Amino acid sequence: MGNTVLYIEDNPDNMMLVKRALEARGYVLIEAFNGLTGVSLAEEKEVDLILLDINLPDIDGYEVARRLRANAKSALAYVPIIAVTANALKGDAEKALSSGCDVYMSKPINIRELWARVEAFVPAPEKK
Secondary structure: OOOEEEEEOOOHHHHHHHHHHHHHOOOEEEEEOOHHHHHHHHHHOOOOEEEEOOOOOOOOHHHHHHHHHOOOOHHHHOOOEEEEEOOOOOOHHHHHHHHOOOEEEEOOOOHHHHHHHHHHHOOOOOOO
């Protein structure tokens, strides 16, 4: 497939914004509204990239990233993870990166930046 993005985000408005933005570019978006569901979906599905909110209702995004990187499904160690978070304090980016995320993006989400970050890891699918 080569164009499947898993978005782990508990805010429905952010989910809808990202879903519309990525589907407009031809990506397939899989939705998870909490961390444990996100980890399970990553194990079940073949995903090419993960967008990860840090402030989730069950386990935080840092723990999600650690679980994905240490998962028995060894391919998850190499799937790019982009942290998308409102946490903008000094040290938050470093904490996300040290947990296993590849890139840190702050909210509010800038659609052009989102497209650029996603396409840096997973080129947009060819339009048919």
